[in-house]
Amino acid sequence: MDATSALPGWLAPSLRGYRGTWLRADVVAGLAAGVVVVPQAMAYATIAGLPVAVGLYTCMVPVVLYALLGGSHTLSVSTTSTIAVLTASTLAASGGSAGGAADRAADDVLGAAFTLTALVGACLLAMRLFRLGSLVEQISPATLTGVKTGVGLTVAVAQLPTLLGLATPADDPGFLGALGDVVSALSTTHVLTAVVSAAAVGTLLVLRRVAPRVPGALVVVAASILLVALTDVEDRGLALIEPVPAGLPGVSLPVWDEVVRLLPGALAIAVMAFLETVLVARAQRQRSEPAIDSDRELLAVGVAALGGGLSQCLPPAGGFSQSAVNLGAGARTQVSGITTAALAVLVALFLAPVLSDLPAATLAALVLVAVVGLVSPAEFVRLYRIDRTELWVAAITTAIGLTAGLLPAVGAGVVLTLFLVLRAVSRSAVRPLHPAPDGGWTTNPPPDGEAAPPRLMLLHLDRTIYTGNARPTQDAVLAAALAADPPPRAVVLEGTAVERATVPLLDAVEGLDADLAREGIRLLLAAFPARVRRRATVSAWWAAAERDGRVLPTVGAAVAAAAPERAAEQATEETTGEATGEAPA
Template structure:
């Protein structure tokens, strides 16, 4: 019974809690919280969400994952990789930051949680083995670059376009460098110096928190954020005013189209479920209408992206009017002696017809105070099939991250990590979190490392860090208003650029060049397909499986002979002379199954053609691990064809399970037990004596020593 309860409630292993353990967990929990709060806000912005949703994701999911996970030092919460993948998956369906985007982010977390829970309950964690090391490294490197460079716009204070091409968007950021905001860049550089410097000289100090506190104080005291609301008629630059009005109109149309497309999809799905010719026709018409609307939606988003850049590139100066009001003129249209207020203003946004201008940098702004309320996630059933591939990839990537972190920490703590339990814990965390406004979460390497380094003993430390987030949500959100977004961008960049690794791909090149090439292709494809980075790793998985199938279909097979040290080696690979013209030994290193039996037949018959005088073909079968019905049937067919030519087919070193299968099928009796040898040395000795002096059945091959042929040697 105790074992049953411990399996159902894994957190029971923490007890009894000694005072020393509780003290260690308290210190670790507080230390992790100092990293968690700023990180969670930064990652929420990376996910296209308001910063408060990062704090929501650092509350309930953290507690649930610690209670039902298998690692006592793993800390769950927002992570950079899944934050970017969440945003990339949802951008085609909603505008980042909008209510619909938030709802879809929560729904995606629920989907990821259900998938992880299912993988854990059915103990299917081994599916992650489809992700080979080169593919993982290639994808991680590309994703780290994408995540880090996507923060560049916040570091220099310019808009970041969002289109279907990440590389094009990044280039549009680069060409805006001449318009950078120097104060924003100064905050970013200052944060980087503090965080990186303290990591080197005083790693025990919470550099991230110190940078956040100092930057927030300086921002508040210096008036870093300088914004104003103006009416359209105050913009005295006609082209800019027109562009702003077009931007606002198209933004409204974008929101309307997004809602209409979703409604049409839901209605079409209901009609298809109802059935009937009329309903099917109506559903098809709605799908066709959506295709037209989606094309318009894509065009409007592209147009507004260009408008946003154009508006930001038009600086304004405030000029006092005759009645005391301000008019905003294009800066380059004013003479030096003109009477205008100092500072350049740039377009920031539109809110209910009111134009927002900014002469400073971007800050976090208002953060809702209070805890997230319990609310059932809203499920858009029509989008579930479209989001399922991304959800599956996120489930696997998150699981891979969590288990690799847990195992790395377990090497020092000696704790046993159960991957299935970890999947259950991560799944429950995402499911429970989705009922409290959380987006997708996973195990964090940086925070888990902090927990292990500060001596966390049990999952209590994670609960303490979550309670610290509760305090922030209840009492401290107002103090974060002036936190520059550039500082959050630096936190993300420092976190992800450390994930870039080149050495594993270099090592893979030395061991398996095809695998290394697949890793490089995965890297390139992830970059090119961004922001849909899930497609990059799916391509890598497909290529890995294809490579495996090809190797399985064409395993290594070669005619062997004696090397100088007495062992056997391929006559082509080692430039050896044949053992004999009277029999030919062929090594076959692969299981005999339906996928490669045709290749096996080709190898054996080609070997006989190369050595027509041979009275026997010996298959050195120590590398054959299994055989199926197709394999047995093909052996029977090959033996029959060779028998018609007066040639025997023999085997040596077959494993017990293979030999047993051949005996049950009757093939051993058909070929004769004398055709099966316990090992290759016995077979070579017997065949040399058996075939010596046999009459030649054909003219000697004019090219003795040639192997099975170019198609016969693989690997």
């Protein structure tokens, strides 16, 4: 019997049916991902204005918790540049970031940061409780493009003072202000620091292109530490990171006084963490693996964030780069994630003094190379070619991110997405229906198909009628009927796509019937699902329409029901033709 079969159904889904032959591949993949995750997470901690040790701790408890609950087999969880920037923005807004912490003690800053992580977990779990996963996934991809572009440019500029060793670092957290600070301080560039930065960036880019399987982050970190250990570059002004404390993280309880101020930022971070995690998980899923369940991911990332908040971590999320390394190295299950967490523990216990010799410029180089990939001009070109509206969403979100900050950008992106969704559902839900060449009916005009029956308008309802699209649909049907030349004697509404009998639907067809009747046009309803017809009979108008024979089971039956009127009309036209000597229509 498989040892994992005794586990509860909700626990460790990626380990179901685990085979011993997978262990070696999982361990190797976990180590390979770890050499990317650990230095990268430490670098992202500096984006958030927190000690590098916080990034190291983020590779421990959250990784294990996701491995036990998450549905993805190969997703590698730690934190991401987007999450780090949103964390910095949230802490700045509450007065708790490195940039805004002049009036606050370091312990207060850390307390606010860890409270934020726990709040992110609480928000994700609340979203899971109310099953909001599918709703959150409706956020436009253009919004994510805009946010990521804003993150990439903002973080890239923020790293320039460290990369160049400027005497006056950028004090303005915004993109434009930080860029101005950098330009004004260029004359103070520290040449040695700039050389080390250029070498690190160049190595990372070259290895990514010519040897993508080589862990570039590990190479530049190891080389930089050796440079400091074997030369006097520190004495010549090369700045090092803050000392990394040896040992494991302690327990950090939430600071309740910070909850109200941190909650809006926590909600934005929760949305982005969920979206990034699900996008990466779905991109990496193999055909043999179960589909990614958004509700399960909400639970897994929520518990991981809650545990991270109690163990001194940044908010966690699935990262693309380390997940790609994990998958490429042969990972089969989340045993690889547990291996990555074990590696982080070993680093914290035994290598912390060594990591303290790491130049700050090297971490900045890691960040710069990671975030530059977020800026994708090709994505804007793609939006331009496909959907100009989505392009505007991406452009507006980017502009807000670069001027007002990333939190307002996320909020604006969500609002714009809701606007687009509301605009889409508020459009008319009706399209013309045509006879198909091989029989039946279609919404696609057949090039050589049979013409529609004369003086009969056939229309298809695309979807259920709600408050938003009821009036536009009613107006569209009436306008089409009045614009027809000659005007129809009957309008047939085909409703196979209608899933529910709603009050707006019943009100719309009743109002439409009255509007058409004033024009001498008869309304027929055809092919509505049986469950819709049963529920609709509570409407007195619908029940009367059924008694009058105007609710038909098929479009063909509706066309036949309209036939007597067409026959009488044709007879009249023939009589008129005989009197005038013209051929009948």
